[in-house]
Amino acid sequence: MIQLLSIIALGFFLGMRHATDPDHVLAVTTIVSRQRSIHHAALIGILWGLGHTITILTVGSAIILFGLIIPPRVGLTMELSVGLMLILLGLLNLSGIMRWVTETFTPSGPGYSHPHEHGDFIHDHPHNHAPETHGHSDDATPLGWMDRTFGRLGFYQIVRPLAVGIVHGLAGSAAVALLVLTTIRVSSWAVLYLLVFGLGTVAGMMLITVAIALPFRFSEGRFAHLNRGLGLVSGLASLAFGLFIVYKMGFISGLFSSHPSWIPH
Numbered sequence: 001m002i003q004l005l006s007i008i009a010l011g012f013f014l015g016m017r018h019a020t021d022p023d024h025v026l027a028v029t030t031i032v033s034r035q036r037s038i039h040h041a042a043l044i045g046i047l048w049g050l051g052h053t054i055t056i057l058t059v060g061s062a063i064i065l066f067g068l069i070i071p072p073r074v075g076l077t078m079e080l081s082v083g084l085m086l087i088l089l090g091l092l093n094l095s096g097i098m099r100w101v102t103e104t105f106t107p108s109g110p111g112y113s114h115p116h117e118h119g120d121f122i123h124d125h126p127h128n129h130a131p132e133t134h135g136h137s138d139d140a141t142p143l144g145w146m147d148r149t150f151g152r153l154g155f156y157q158i159v160r161p162l163a164v165g166i167v168h169g170l171a172g173s174a175a176v177a178l179l180v181l182t183t184i185r186v187s188s189w190a191v192l193y194l195l196v197f198g199l200g201t202v203a204g205m206m207l208i209t210v211a212i213a214l215p216f217r218f219s220e221g222r223f224a225h226l227n228r229g230l231g232l233v234s235g236l237a238s239l240a241f242g243l244f245i246v247y248k249m250g251f252i253s254g255l256f257s258s259h260p261s262w263i264p265h
Contacts, residue, residue: 004192007184011193015200018172019049019208023082026241027164028205029234031090032213041217044161045209046202051165052172053198059170060177060194064187070174072262076255078170079262083245085167090239093231165205175264 018024028048032041070078080255091097176197177190184190216230254260 011196015197016204020203041213045206048165049202057174063177085168086242093235101186128195
């Protein structure tokens with residue numbers, strides 16, 4: 001029992017540490033830099049962590065339980081996908097497309113509507129309605145919490161960090177699973193470790209996104225030039241690091257050659 005508890009504790013804290021990897025931080029920074037709510041920034045971190053956990057748990061469990069072997073070219077391609085994603089996020093941020101998409105797909109203002117449920121009946125009404133125009137409060141219906149929590153994020157805002165987390169999970173899943181196999185011999189415990197590792201990553205990324213969002217949030221009104229500068233720096237850093245990963249995987253590790261060499265790390 002003590003050994004199992006030690007595995008759980010180790011997995012959680014290593015997952016939190018894993019969230020601080022440079023490529024992870026840069027990816028969420030380009031997203032959070034356009035977010036104006038600390039609460040929503042935390043949700044973005046949670047969604048990123050969930051996407052990352054889905055991939056880690058799926059691919060890692062296949063390696064642990066079924067002895068799945070990932071060929072070098074496939075492994076390098078998974079690593080390359082992270083670089084390409086960072087390049088895309090950087091370009092979207094620098095071009096202003098990221099801001100336009102965020103403003104377009106994120107409902108805002110007092111007049112936007114959302115679905116509301118009364119038993120089996122669902123209808124739309126403005127979010128900021130007056131009490132006299134509607135006979136109940138948001139808290140009185142099952143959709144109230146979801147409306148308040150996810151209503152202003154929009155579908156795109158939810159899918160984007162989830163997809164980014166899934167891509168990042170592809171790059172790290174093999175390394176994490178192989179590391180677990182060398183230290184934990186019981187397959188069920190190894191899979192449990194992956195799950196707890198993912199939960200630690202969710203917690204760590206939530207804290208990171210909140211910490212990143214704070215300077216963007218408080219510099220928006222008082223220091224507009226600083227706010228734009230922070231967004232520009234995050235975009236440039238994401239682009240540069242993405243190009244570095246593509247160069248490393250494609251040329252140094254030989255993905256674009258006939259003899260690729262890949263060591264999960």
